[in-house]
Amino acid sequence: MNVLIVHAHPDANSLTSSLKDLAVNAFREEGHEVVVSDLYAMKWESAADYTDFDGITGPDFMHASGTAYATGRLSADIQAEQQKLRDADLVVLLFPLWWFTVPAILKGWIDRVFTYNFAYGADLGRYGNEGPLSGKRAMLATLTGGRAGHYTARGVNGPVDDLLFPLNHGVLHFTGFDVLPPFTAHSAVHLTTEQYDDIAARFRLRLATAFTTEPIPYRSETGGDYTGLTYPDGSELVPGRETPGTTGFALHTAGPKI
Amino acid sequence: MNVLIVHAHPDANSLTSSLKDLAVNAFREEGHEVVVSDLYAMKWESAADYTDFDGITGPDFMHASGTAYATGRLSADIQAEQQKLRDADLVVLLFPLWWFTVPAILKGWIDRVFTYNFAYGADLGRYGNEGPLSGKRAMLATLTGGRAGHYTARGVNGPVDDLLFPLNHGVLHFTGFDVLPPFTAHSAVHLTTEQYDDIAARFRLRLATAFTTEPIPYRSETGGDYTGLTYPDGSELVPGRETPGTTGFALHTAGPKI
Numbered sequence: 001m002n003v004l005i006v007h008a009h010p011d012a013n014s015l016t017s018s019l020k021d022l023a024v025n026a027f028r029e030e031g032h033e034v035v036v037s038d039l040y041a042m043k044w045e046s047a048a049d050y051t052d053f054d055g056i057t058g059p060d061f062m063h064a065s066g067t068a069y070a071t072g073r074l075s076a077d078i079q080a081e082q083q084k085l086r087d088a089d090l091v092v093l094l095f096p097l098w099w100f101t102v103p104a105i106l107k108g109w110i111d112r113v114f115t116y117n118f119a120y121g122a123d124l125g126r127y128g129n130e131g132p133l134s135g136k137r138a139m140l141a142t143l144t145g146g147r148a149g150h151y152t153a154r155g156v157n158g159p160v161d162d163l164l165f166p167l168n169h170g171v172l173h174f175t176g177f178d179v180l181p182p183f184t185a186h187s188a189v190h191l192t193t194e195q196y197d198d199i200a201a202r203f204r205l206r207l208a209t210a211f212t213t214e215p216i217p218y219r220s221e222t223g224g225d226y227t228g229l230t231y232p233d234g235s236e237l238v239p240g241r242e243t244p245g246t247t248g249f250a251l252h253t254a255g256p257k258i
Numbered sequence: 259m260n261v262l263i264v265h266a267h268p269d270a271n272s273l274t275s276s277l278k279d280l281a282v283n284a285f286r287e288e289g290h291e292v293v294v295s296d297l298y299a300m301k302w303e304s305a306a307d308y309t310d311f312d313g314i315t316g317p318d319f320m321h322a323s324g325t326a327y328a329t330g331r332l333s334a335d336i337q338a339e340q341q342k343l344r345d346a347d348l349v350v351l352l353f354p355l356w357w358f359t360v361p362a363i364l365k366g367w368i369d370r371v372f373t374y375n376f377a378y379g380a381d382l383g384r385y386g387n388e389g390p391l392s393g394k395r396a397m398l399a400t401l402t403g404g405r406a407g408h409y410t411a412r413g414v415n416g417p418v419d420d421l422l423f424p425l426n427h428g429v430l431h432f433t434g435f436d437v438l439p440p441f442t443a444h445s446a447v448h449l450t451t452e453q454y455d456d457i458a459a460r461f462r463l464r465l466a467t468a469f470t471t472e473p474i475p476y477r478s479e480t481g482g483d484y485t486g487l488t489y490p491d492g493s494e495l496v497p498g499r500e501t502p503g504t505t506g507f508a509l510h511t512a513g514p515k516i
Contacts, residue, residue, distance in 0.1 A: 046362040047366075062403060107360075107361070108305075156484050170421070248420050249416050252416065
């Protein structure tokens with residue numbers, strides 16, 4: 001299978017970077033093809049703007065990006081990443097959790113690469129297996145400097161699964177990926193060898209099962225879970241579909257919460 | 259009062275940009291001092307890396323940023339933004355909602371400006387009025403291209419207040435701001451004049467009341483809402499403190515949910 005690892009840490013000696021090397025080796029040992037987008041090493045440009053569209057302006061930024069995509073006029077670096085995504089069976093986004101989401105350079109990879117008409121669009125399905133990137137798997141792998149207890153159901157930061165919902169549901173499920181439960185490790189600063197070995201072992205297991213792990217059972221917009229025949233109209237969860245008492249992001253996951 | 263507007267849209271003719279101009283004029287008419295950080299116009303660098311630290315490396319990126327801050331060796335553009343924050347009584351972050359959060363260039367402003375020892379640190383309080391940026395107010399103002407019905411309590415995108423929680427709670431409340439309820443407007447593409455006037459009028463009202471609006475009643479880590487005497491230990495919401503049946507992000511807001 002083809003694996004794309006998108007890696008976003010400024011220090012080649014960081015834990016995140018060592019897990020990138022670990023992942024490359026682990027996948028290759030199993031016979032997979034691995035491509036790495038090491039965003040800091042690539043000096044990836046983060047700010048999405050009109051300079052990516054070869055002179056196309058258009059009435060608004062979103063549709064201008066879609067026109068540039070459809071006419072093959074996107075910047076070469078964006079086109080290269082889009083091709084990596086087309087080729088991938090599994091995408092791993094590997095990053096330190098900065099301010100409870102991805103570092104800016106990785107947000108810039110999403111903002112610039114996931115253009116209109118490529119990753120979403122009026123004629124493309126979303127939130128389910130009709131999305132343009134359906135048939136592919138994706139997994140977040142993120143390290144935090146905080147204590148695990150701060151990310152629990154009642155932890156002061158909020159539950160880590162909810163913090164990652166805008167990425168897992170809003171980016172990956174939105175565009176059609178089967179989204180695996182995230183890999184997370186906490187207290188990832190100044191680890192002892194034993195602590196590192198434990199994190200590495202847990203990560204290896206997740207990589208080894210990446211093609212068999214059950215994805216998060218997010219609900220499908222086109223599969224009848226939401227109101228409205230066509231999505232530009234209201235699209236709300238059909239009454240009664242949830243486990244009684246469920247609210248917030250949990251509404252959008254079927255069955256037991258992962 | 260001193261107002262800092264941080265603005266992040268690549269098109270000077272966008273709705274977001276017009277609301278920036280509206281805000282500047284409205285605040286000045288009321289006699290406030292207004293400073294604008296127009297990130298695209300400034301060609302703000304998004305990717306946080308060691309080049310900001312004047313040669314300081316250190317054992318990890320976070321502490322290196324703190325050392326560079328403490329010794330006055332941060333890049334000049336970062337120091338300038340930190341001074342704007344020190345001077346501000348109110349900070350407005352104004353942006354289009356891209357993939358359910360800020361554009362990369364604004365994430366890069368947060369990543370690079372909110373350094374260790376300036377915005378947070380082992381010796382600084384967090385999640386409450388002991389944070390280093392306490393005494394200041396902050397408000398998100400964001401425009402989306404989606405329908406309002408997709409951002410409701412049961413909407414397919416998830417509730418907009420929950421989508422913004424990592425920014426409101428995880429960045430602004432974390433560092434000590436009093437966080438105002440966000441200003442949001444939906445379907446912000448190809449507006450009629452009437453639709454624009456409605457959004458502008460709602461925004462004007464929020465600006466006029468920005469110094470009197472009640473902040474979101476987030477709970478305080480140092481105020482006894484969480485377990486653990488010192489925060490490096492477990493910090494979870496004290497049992498029974500919440501409205502019965504509350505889960506997820508809502509646990510961290512006292513009283514009726516805003």
